[in-house]
Amino acid sequence: MNQIENSAPGVPPTPRMGRRLHPWPLRIMHWVNAVVMLVMITSGWGIYDDDVIIRGFHFSKFWRLGDWAAWSLNWHFAGMWFLVINGLIYLTYGFVTGRFREKLLPIRPAEVVQTVVDTLHFKIAHDDITVYNAVQKLLYIIVILAGIAQVITGLAIWKPVQFSGLVSLLGGFQTARVLHFVGMAVIVGFLVVHVALALLVPKTLWAMVAGGPRVSASSHAQDHHARQGHAA
Amino acid sequence: MRSPFRPDAVPDAAILDDHKPLMRSLSRRGLIRGSLSLGALVMLTGCDVKRPEAVQSALLAISRLNDGVQALLFDPNKLAPTYPASMILRPPKFNAYYDVMDVKPVNGATWRLEVSGLVADKRAWTLRDLRALPQTSMVIKHVCVEGWSYIGGWSGPTLRSFLERVGADLRAKYVAFKTADDYPSSIDMATALHPQTLLATQYGGDTLADPFGYPVRLRMATKLGYKNPKWITAIEVTNTYPGGYWEKKGFSWFAGL
Numbered sequence: 001m002n003q004i005e006n007s008a009p010g011v012p013p014t015p016r017m018g019r020r021l022h023p024w025p026l027r028i029m030h031w032v033n034a035v036v037m038l039v040m041i042t043s044g045w046g047i048y049d050d051d052v053i054i055r056g057f058h059f060s061k062f063w064r065l066g067d068w069a070a071w072s073l074n075w076h077f078a079g080m081w082f083l084v085i086n087g088l089i090y091l092t093y094g095f096v097t098g099r100f101r102e103k104l105l106p107i108r109p110a111e112v113v114q115t116v117v118d119t120l121h122f123k124i125a126h127d128d129i130t131v132y133n134a135v136q137k138l139l140y141i142i143v144i145l146a147g148i149a150q151v152i153t154g155l156a157i158w159k160p161v162q163f164s165g166l167v168s169l170l171g172g173f174q175t176a177r178v179l180h181f182v183g184m185a186v187i188v189g190f191l192v193v194h195v196a197l198a199l200l201v202p203k204t205l206w207a208m209v210a211g212g213p214r215v216s217a218s219s220h221a222q223d224h225h226a227r228q229g230h231a232a
Numbered sequence: 233m234r235s236p237f238r239p240d241a242v243p244d245a246a247i248l249d250d251h252k253p254l255m256r257s258l259s260r261r262g263l264i265r266g267s268l269s270l271g272a273l274v275m276l277t278g279c280d281v282k283r284p285e286a287v288q289s290a291l292l293a294i295s296r297l298n299d300g301v302q303a304l305l306f307d308p309n310k311l312a313p314t315y316p317a318s319m320i321l322r323p324p325k326f327n328a329y330y331d332v333m334d335v336k337p338v339n340g341a342t343w344r345l346e347v348s349g350l351v352a353d354k355r356a357w358t359l360r361d362l363r364a365l366p367q368t369s370m371v372i373k374h375v376c377v378e379g380w381s382y383i384g385g386w387s388g389p390t391l392r393s394f395l396e397r398v399g400a401d402l403r404a405k406y407v408a409f410k411t412a413d414d415y416p417s418s419i420d421m422a423t424a425l426h427p428q429t430l431l432a433t434q435y436g437g438d439t440l441a442d443p444f445g446y447p448v449r450l451r452m453a454t455k456l457g458y459k460n461p462k463w464i465t466a467i468e469v470t471n472t473y474p475g476g477y478w479e480k481k482g483f484s485w486f487a488g489l
Contacts, residue, residue, distance in 0.1 A: 051379035069378065070482035071291065077484070078294040160375060161312040161454050161489040162305050168313070173373065173381055 020211030021130050026099070029090045030208055036086060037187065039065060039079040040150075044184055046072025053181050077158075084151055091144075104137045112138055126201045130215050143190040146183050153180040295484055302486040308422050312453035312489065315371045320385040320436045326443045327376065327457060328413065329477065337442040338412050338463050345448070346466035349408075352399025359447045362433060365389035365397065370428055372453040375489055386451040387434035392425045400469045408474035409450060412463035418474035419452070419459060420486065428453035431464070456487040 022030070046064035050072075066072030094100040111134035118124065119135070132140065152166070156176040160167045170176040198205040207213070326332045345357035369387040395402060402425065408418040423429060432451040433440055440446040445462025452460060458478050468474070479485045 047379070051376070053379075070478070071288075073377070073484070074291040074295050074482060077298050078291055081294070159302075159305060159489060160373075162307060162310060164310075164313050173375065177379060 018214035018216055020213070021207055021215050022212050024211065025093060026090075027208055027211065029086055029093070032082065032086045033090070036079050036082045037191070039075055040083055041184060041188060041191075043072045043075035043079060047076060048181065053178055080151075080154065083147075087147060087151070091148075103132055104141055107134050107137045107141070126204070129201070129204050129207055130213060139190060139193065143187060143194075146186040146190070150180065150183040150187070153177075153183060156180075292482070295482075299484060299486040302484070302488045303420060303422070306420075306422055306454065306486075306488050308426060310454075312372050312428055314453075315373070315383050317371055317385055317436075319383045320371060321382045322436055323441060324384045324435060324444055325374070325380070325382055328462070329415070330413075332443050335443045336412065338446060340447040343447050343465075345464065346410075347398050347468075348466065349468035349470045350401035350404045351395075351469050354398075359433070362389060362394075362431060362448060365393050368427075368430060369434075370430065370451075370453060372428065372451075374457055376457040377483065377487070384451075385436045386430055386432040387437070388430045388432040388448065388451075390427060391429045391431055391450070392427070394431055394467075395424060395469070404469045405471045406469070406474055408468045408470055409461045409464050410466035410468075411461045412465050415461050415477045416474065417450070417459060417461040417476040418485075419450075419455065423452060423454055423488070426452065426454055454489050456489060458483065459487045 042063060042065035045059035046066040047069060049058045049064065050069040052058050064072060065075050115133045115135040153170060153176050156163055156166045156170050157173065157180055160173050160176070167173055167176055170179060198208075203212075328335075340359050343359060345362070347354050347357065366389060367387055368390050369385065371383060371385040373381050374384050375381045391407070395407070400407075402421065404421055406418050407421060407424040408416070410416055419429075429450070429452045431448050432445070433448050435441070435444055440449065445464075448464050449462040450460045450464060459476075476485065
């Protein structure tokens with residue numbers, strides 16, 4: 001048993017040739033994104049503080065990147081390149097390798113409800129970190145979409161004249177600005193849950209560093225595996 | 233005539249001046265460092281003393297790169313959205329690096345606009361000369377780098393008509409401004425020639441009020457608020473990067489919308 005400890009239950013021991021749960025390009029992209037997201041969020045807070053959206057609510061100096069607005073802006077407009085380039089590579093990778101389809105689909109509403117109910121009863125299954133539950137899938141899809149939305153609303157408030165069509169589509173400059181703020185809040189909300197769970201189940205964190213268990217290369221097998229896992 | 237835009241200090245001194253806050257923070261850090269143990273000093277020197285300068289210059293380098301990208305994104309034929317006159321905010325919002333109480337009004341009767349650099353006619357302009365140029369009006373959104381915005385209505389000659397009248401070299405890179413409130417600024421020629429770039433003398437159909445730049449200020453629909461100097465006293469056409477008040481403090485130079 002010990003020899004196959006790393007393999008997921010319900011799956012025959014895979015040959016040592018199988019790829020890792022998180023292949024190295026994905027791990028690099030994950031950690032680049034982690035740093036860049038923190039840069040974008042905290043520098044964004046510095047920019048926000050210059051003219052707050054919610055009266056009376058600002059971020060204290062400790063949480064801001066950049067000692068004042070000029071440098072928060074410079075951080076933000078430097079970070080955006082890394083966010084966009086890394087993000088585009090990630091999206092291309094996710095679609096081309098089939099990882100998105102494999103890991104994030106399908107999501108069945110009944111499974112989402114069941115996972116939420118289980119979680120509220122503290123029955124969070126995490127024996128097999130190679131398969132995401134319905135809530136995880138949903139949260140990952142939401143945060144990916146939020147990241148894309150941030151680039152779009154960010155572009156709108158950076159260049160409201162050059163992309164004036166986009167701005168009016170978003171409901172005007174100030175609305176686009178609020179949407180950019182809301183998108184940040186969604187990502188930060190995800191981040192809190194994501195980091196908390198990674199710390200609660202440290203092997204997931206280690207898997208994102210070292211690659212995690214080896215999994216079958218076939219997406220069909222993954223899908224089959226997923227269904228088996230939920231039936232069990 | 234000596235260009236009013238030529239720096240008074242030698243470049244070395246100006247660079248020192250630019251880095252004064254950094255130097256102050258370094259010496260402050262030096263005090264803190266001095267009070268720490270040798271062990272802590274070893275840990276600090278690598279990441280706390282040397283990096284900020286490197287990070288700062290890296291960020292500035294990317295900001296300059298972004299200025300280039302912004303220039304590429306700028307479409308000289310793209311017009312900013314305009315609004316009905318009923319939406320004009322009265323009075324406009326005041327914003328400067330000092331309080332509205334500290335505004336020093338300019339006497340329009342004795343005011344002269346100096347013209348220098350790559351222009352054929354360096355004769356100084358009066359307010360009457362400016363008013364004799366064809367007048368344009370626009371109701372546009374003012375967007376501040378801080379995030380707030382408002383709709384304002386501005387009138388005056390286009391900067392393009394002014395530059396053409398003085399026989400400016402329209403292939404030059406920059407148009408630079410000096411102001412009565414010591415707020416140097418400069419823009420790219422493409423934006424200077426944009427139809428929504430005005431030498432505004434009126435707001436909402438009335439003569440500009442003192443806090444908003446009487447007798448003349450720059451109003452561009454395609455740049456952030458801080459790129460619009462008020463109380464303009466001199467205009468120079470040049471190929472030498474002139475910088476600006478906020479740009480010196482780290483803000484983007486292009487600052488296009």
